[in-house]
Amino acid sequence: MNLKKILIAADASENAKRAAAYVGEIIGPRKDFEIEILYVLRYPDRDLFPDADAWENKKDEERKKAQEVLSGLSTVLEEKGIPVSAISTVSKEAKGFSIAQAILEYQQQNGFGTIVVGRRGVSKAEEFLFGSVSNKIVHYARDCAVWVIE
Amino acid sequence: MSHEVKELVKRLRPSLSLGEYGKIFTDTTSYMNISYGDVIEIDNQHYLVLRDEAERSFGIEDPKYWVKRCIHLETGERRILKLVFHEKFMLKLGSLEIPCYRSPEKEARILDLVRDDLRFMQGFSRFDKKGNIVRIIQVIKGKRLDHHVFELEVPHRDYFHEHLPAILEKFLDSCLAIRYLHDHQEIHGDIRRDHLWIEHGSGRYRWIDFDYTYEFEENPFGLDIFGLGSLLIFLVGKQIYTLSNLASQGFSPDTAAAFNQGDFSLLYKNRIVNLRKLFPYIPEKLNLVLMHFSNRAEIFYESVDEFLAELEPCIKEIKKS
Known part of the structure; x- marks a missing residue:
C-alpha cells in the first residue's frame, strides 16, 4: 500500500469538508501525493416511496448531490494549494447496506495507503441502532492508515 | 348496491x-x-x-x-x-426520534418470503x-407473549427456574426467524412486546406486523436487535422494572439506591436492565447479555448471530441450575 495515495471518504456533511480541509492543510502544494475523493451512493430503499417515479426522482437528486459534493471538496483541496493534477473524484454505488464496506473495498482494490474520514459524533444509542461509518472503517481497515477528522 | x-x-x-x-x-x-x-x-x-x-x-x-x-x-x-x-412519521424510541415509513410493499414481500414459516x-x-x-x-388465535408471561402467577424465582428456560428456547427460535429475514436483506422493523404472540393450541411463538421500514443506515439490523434485547429483558424480569415500581414489587429502598445510570436501558432511561441487582440468582453470563442493551455497554451486537452466540449457553446454564 502506498501511504501517499490518500482516499477521502466523502458525504454531504460538514465533517467531510473538515476532512478535506485537513488533508489540504497537511499536504499543501507537495507533488508526490495522489488524492482521490470517493462518494459512496446508497440510494434510499424503494419501500420508502409510494411509486417508482418518486423513487427515481430521489435517486436523480442523490446523484446530483454526489457530484456537487465531489466538486465542492475538490475546490477545498485546490484552495489549500494541492495541484489539480493530484486530485481525482469518483462516485460509486454501494452494493450492500454498508458504506464503510464499499469504502474499504475501493481502498483495497486501488492500493490506497491512507483513508481519511470525517466523524459526526454519534451517541451510544445511535451507534447501536444505526451504526457508524467511521467506527466501522477504524475497526475493519487493514494495511492502511486511517485519519478520523472530527 | x-x-x-x-x-x-x-x-x-x-x-x-x-x-x-x-x-x-x-x-x-x-x-x-x-x-x-x-x-x-x-x-x-x-x-x-x-x-x-x-x-x-x-x-x-x-x-x-x-x-x-x-x-x-x-x-x-x-x-x-x-x-x-403510505405514511412517514417520527418514531419515538426513548430519547431518540427516527423517521419511519409504513410500506405495504415491504410487508407483502415478507409475507411471500415467509410463506409456510409459522x-x-x-x-x-x-x-x-x-x-x-x-x-x-x-388471524392468529392466541395471546401476546408478554401478557402470558406477566400473568403467570408464580414468584420470580420459580418463574426463572421453572418457566423461563422453555420460554427462552422458543424465544431463541423467534430470534432465528428474525435472522432469516436479515439473511434475506429484510428487517422486521417493529420488534416490540405486542408483536410476538403465542398461538393457542400449538404454543408456537409468531411474529406479526412487519410493514415498518427506515432510511438505511450503516447497521440496518440495529433496530431489530435492540428490539430483541428489550424483549429479552422483559422475559428475564417477567415484567419491566423501573425505579418507580420497585417499592410496589416489594423491593427495599436500599435495593433502589444501589442503581446507577449504567444499570438502565440505553434508550429507555427509566428501565432497569441490570436485573441481577434485583434477582441475584440470575447468572452473571445472562446478565451480561442484558447489559449489552444498557447505558454501560461499550460493545454492541451487530447481528442476531452475535446475540444468540452469547444467549444460547445461558439457557443451558439456567436449565442446569
Whole structure:
C-alpha cells in the first residue's frame, strides 16, 4: 500500500469538508501525493416511496448531490494549494447496506495507503441502532492508515 | 348496491346475520369509506368488513382505518385486510426520534418470503382493480407473549427456574426467524412486546406486523436487535422494572439506591436492565447479555448471530441450575 495515495471518504456533511480541509492543510502544494475523493451512493430503499417515479426522482437528486459534493471538496483541496493534477473524484454505488464496506473495498482494490474520514459524533444509542461509518472503517481497515477528522 | 351484498352474503354465508348491508368495493383506494357491512372483492373472493382494526395503548384506542377485520365469505374464516396506506412519521424510541415509513410493499414481500414459516403471521397479497396492493392476513388465535408471561402467577424465582428456560428456547427460535429475514436483506422493523404472540393450541411463538421500514443506515439490523434485547429483558424480569415500581414489587429502598445510570436501558432511561441487582440468582453470563442493551455497554451486537452466540449457553446454564 502506498501511504501517499490518500482516499477521502466523502458525504454531504460538514465533517467531510473538515476532512478535506485537513488533508489540504497537511499536504499543501507537495507533488508526490495522489488524492482521490470517493462518494459512496446508497440510494434510499424503494419501500420508502409510494411509486417508482418518486423513487427515481430521489435517486436523480442523490446523484446530483454526489457530484456537487465531489466538486465542492475538490475546490477545498485546490484552495489549500494541492495541484489539480493530484486530485481525482469518483462516485460509486454501494452494493450492500454498508458504506464503510464499499469504502474499504475501493481502498483495497486501488492500493490506497491512507483513508481519511470525517466523524459526526454519534451517541451510544445511535451507534447501536444505526451504526457508524467511521467506527466501522477504524475497526475493519487493514494495511492502511486511517485519519478520523472530527 | 345493498341488495347485491345481501344476496352475496345469503349465497355464501347463509347463517350470517348482519344489521346493515353495505356496498361492494373492488377499488380500495378510499379505505375510509369502507366500513361495517361492506364487501371487498379481490380476485373474485369476497371479504365482509366487520370493523376497522385499532391499536390500543395507555387505554386509548387509535383506529387504523386502512386495516379491516373481515370474514372471508367463501370460507367463513376471519381475515385481516391491510389496504394501501403510505405514511412517514417520527418514531419515538426513548430519547431518540427516527423517521419511519409504513410500506405495504415491504410487508407483502415478507409475507411471500415467509410463506409456510409459522414463526410469522401468514398471508398473501393481491391487487385490487385499481392496482392497490391488498394484504390478506390470517388471524392468529392466541395471546401476546408478554401478557402470558406477566400473568403467570408464580414468584420470580420459580418463574426463572421453572418457566423461563422453555420460554427462552422458543424465544431463541423467534430470534432465528428474525435472522432469516436479515439473511434475506429484510428487517422486521417493529420488534416490540405486542408483536410476538403465542398461538393457542400449538404454543408456537409468531411474529406479526412487519410493514415498518427506515432510511438505511450503516447497521440496518440495529433496530431489530435492540428490539430483541428489550424483549429479552422483559422475559428475564417477567415484567419491566423501573425505579418507580420497585417499592410496589416489594423491593427495599436500599435495593433502589444501589442503581446507577449504567444499570438502565440505553434508550429507555427509566428501565432497569441490570436485573441481577434485583434477582441475584440470575447468572452473571445472562446478565451480561442484558447489559449489552444498557447505558454501560461499550460493545454492541451487530447481528442476531452475535446475540444468540452469547444467549444460547445461558439457557443451558439456567436449565442446569
